[in-house]
Amino acid sequence: MLYRTAGQFKTSYAADHALFPVRQDAWLLGVILLFAFVIFPLTASEFTFKALLTPVLVYSLAALGLNILTGYAGQLSLGTGAFMGVGAYACFKLITIFPEMNVLVAILASGFFSAAVGVAFGLPSLRIKGFYLAIATLAAQFFLVWLFEKWAWLCNYSSSGSIQVPTVEMFGTPVFGPNALAIVQYYFVLGVVALITIAAINITRGRIGRMWKAVRDMDIAAELVGINLMKAKLSAFAVSSYVVGVAGALFVFLWRGAAEPVAFDIALSFRVLFIAIIGGLGSVLGNFLGAILIVALPVILNTLPATFGIPISSAMVEHLNTMIVGALIIAILVIEPHGLARFWQIIREKLIMWPFPH
Amino acid sequence: MDVRNVSLSFGGVRAITDISFDVKVGEIRAIIGPNGAGKTSMLNVINGFYTPQEGTIWFHGKERKGMRPHHAVRQGIARTFQNVALFKGMSTHDNIMTGRSVHMHRNLFWQMLWHGPALAEEIEHREKVEEIIDFLEIQHIRRTPVGKLPYGLQKRVELGRALAMEPSLLLLDEPMAGMNLEEKEDMSRFIIDVNRQRGTTIALIEHDMGVVMDLSDRVVVLDYGEKIADGTPDAVKSDSRVIDAYLGVAH
Numbered sequence: 001m002l003y004r005t006a007g008q009f010k011t012s013y014a015a016d017h018a019l020f021p022v023r024q025d026a027w028l029l030g031v032i033l034l035f036a037f038v039i040f041p042l043t044a045s046e047f048t049f050k051a052l053l054t055p056v057l058v059y060s061l062a063a064l065g066l067n068i069l070t071g072y073a074g075q076l077s078l079g080t081g082a083f084m085g086v087g088a089y090a091c092f093k094l095i096t097i098f099p100e101m102n103v104l105v106a107i108l109a110s111g112f113f114s115a116a117v118g119v120a121f122g123l124p125s126l127r128i129k130g131f132y133l134a135i136a137t138l139a140a141q142f143f144l145v146w147l148f149e150k151w152a153w154l155c156n157y158s159s160s161g162s163i164q165v166p167t168v169e170m171f172g173t174p175v176f177g178p179n180a181l182a183i184v185q186y187y188f189v190l191g192v193v194a195l196i197t198i199a200a201i202n203i204t205r206g207r208i209g210r211m212w213k214a215v216r217d218m219d220i221a222a223e224l225v226g227i228n229l230m231k232a233k234l235s236a237f238a239v240s241s242y243v244v245g246v247a248g249a250l251f252v253f254l255w256r257g258a259a260e261p262v263a264f265d266i267a268l269s270f271r272v273l274f275i276a277i278i279g280g281l282g283s284v285l286g287n288f289l290g291a292i293l294i295v296a297l298p299v300i301l302n303t304l305p306a307t308f309g310i311p312i313s314s315a316m317v318e319h320l321n322t323m324i325v326g327a328l329i330i331a332i333l334v335i336e337p338h339g340l341a342r343f344w345q346i347i348r349e350k351l352i353m354w355p356f357p358h
Numbered sequence: 359m360d361v362r363n364v365s366l367s368f369g370g371v372r373a374i375t376d377i378s379f380d381v382k383v384g385e386i387r388a389i390i391g392p393n394g395a396g397k398t399s400m401l402n403v404i405n406g407f408y409t410p411q412e413g414t415i416w417f418h419g420k421e422r423k424g425m426r427p428h429h430a431v432r433q434g435i436a437r438t439f440q441n442v443a444l445f446k447g448m449s450t451h452d453n454i455m456t457g458r459s460v461h462m463h464r465n466l467f468w469q470m471l472w473h474g475p476a477l478a479e480e481i482e483h484r485e486k487v488e489e490i491i492d493f494l495e496i497q498h499i500r501r502t503p504v505g506k507l508p509y510g511l512q513k514r515v516e517l518g519r520a521l522a523m524e525p526s527l528l529l530l531d532e533p534m535a536g537m538n539l540e541e542k543e544d545m546s547r548f549i550i551d552v553n554r555q556r557g558t559t560i561a562l563i564e565h566d567m568g569v570v571m572d573l574s575d576r577v578v579v580l581d582y583g584e585k586i587a588d589g590t591p592d593a594v595k596s597d598s599r600v601i602d603a604y605l606g607v608a609h
Binding site: 013014016017199202203205206207208209210211213214216217218220221222223224225226227228229235239282 | 405407426427428431432436437439443444445446447448452455456457459460462464466469470471472476477479480481484485488519520523
């Protein structure tokens with residue numbers, strides 16, 4: 001009823017290529033954006049920004065980066081955490097070497113470093129695929145974290161070996177560091193994430209996106225329709241690592257405030273991979289759904305029992321969280337391998353048909 | 359196109375031994391032979407998937423050396439597969455659009471912006487794709503993921519994807535395998551129309567002799583990697599070596 005498509009006709013290919021061929025989708029997105037840009041900032045507390053909103057956006061972006069590589073181009077990667085680290089360290093070096101650099105430029109530029117590293121570690125993908133490639137990217141993960149620990153130049157020889165985010169202003173407002181307001185940081189992250197998401201949607205629905213999907217679905221056939229496999233795979237690694245690197249820079253500079261090399265270890269890679277899998281491989285929307293679930297779950301587990309007066313220790317929350325996430329991953333892999341995004345797709349199709357079954 | 363003295367072997371197994379034949383512009387050329395005769399290997403050699411140990415391939419009067427399949431596509435050679443090789447996660451429309459990748463050039467920057475040149479290019483090629491969709495009568499499955507389609511339609515989509523490359527030479531590997539009579543008739547019609555309307559040269563492998571004899575202008579017959587006959591369908595049909603190869607020889 002709400003989703004009736006009757007009466008919406010396309011008279012040109014341009015209209016048919018619109019992002020939302022169905023008008024209701026555009027309205028729905030409008031409502032979500034209204035919440036993200038106006039209602040949440042007006043109502044959220046400092047805690048909500050720090051524990052929910054900003055992390056959801058950062059993880060969504062990281063998962064989007066991984067999804068471009070794994071979901072669209074079909075190249076499995078376990079090195080996401082380390083590529084996020086490359087972005088974070090690159091951003092740190094940029095703002096300490098060029099203190100007058102605009103922070104937005106610094107964040108967006110740091111992605112290029114991780115893109116270069118990503119391409120270098122993507123070279124094995126030209127020869128190996130599947131699990132063997134995953135192992136090769138795992139090597140990147142361990143090597144890069146080791147490098148972050150051993151190469152003191154990266155953290156400006158700080159005695160703790162971690163990066164401390166200095167206070168940096170943009171247009172007179174502190175954006176980085178302890179003095180920055182959570183709402184400013186939220187808007188900054190929201191802007192960057194929105195920008196990159198739009199770009200990612202556009203890439204994935206155009207020629208390059210089709211090239212990646214062709215390589216994912218059948219690489220031999222892709223080569224025989226004239227796709228240069230080397231270009232397709234390496235471009236996927238470059239774009240993916242760029243997005244992941246920017247997410248890493250946001251992760252440290254606009255959320256955590258400080259980071260040790262250990263923050264980028266394999267646990268982070270797996271968390272991002274879980275978000276991508278739960279959300280749905282090969283979908284942009286899924287990353288956001290997955291991130292909301294993974295970030296919100298521990299917060300809900302923390303607050304919900306307390307509101308009902310059930311005593312629950314923080315260790316128990318941690319255990320429960322791990323168990324539920326584990327169970328969810330298994331359940332989703334069994335029930336719907338395309339994740340939450342596919343669930344939404346099915347619901348939407350049913351709504352369009354409703355009340356008829358076909 | 360001209361195949362001259364091509365031999366191909368995998369280790370000790372000789373797949374193709376010293377085969378020469380030519381394909382003239384605008385004709386339908388059939389390659390037939392019993393199972394394991396080297397027909398598919400021959401196609402793989404032609405479109406650059408295998409590099410022959412001996413012999414040369416001449417295309418448009420030029421010799422081709424050590425090439426990759428995507429180069430072959432750029433030169434105008436497209437093919438379909440014996441077992442359907444579509445991109446299963448994509449819709450019919452996207453599969454055929456992928457076939458046009460070679461003709462599309464907007465780079466990453468324009469793709470990111472989408473509006474403007476990238477969209478204009480997309481629409482320009484969409485029109486070409488719609489022509490092919492109309493031609494193959496698959497309008498109703500335009501948005502369906504190809505993994506959900508029945509086999510006969512998948513074969514048709516695959517032909518569409520090959521046509522989207524606008525080849526001058528189209529290689530069809532058993533386009534009618536596993537089809538019923540009606541689907542075969544449809545497919546034969548499409549092959550003839552492609553040949554007549556678009557002027558595409560076609561080289562096809564097929565086991566259904568009725569189809570081969572009706573469709574093709576000339577036939578080359580392979581057996582155990584060797585050429586045993588070459589000529590018009592009628593000449594090949596009455597060739598004693600061909601009859602022996604297919605029916606066996608009394609011991």
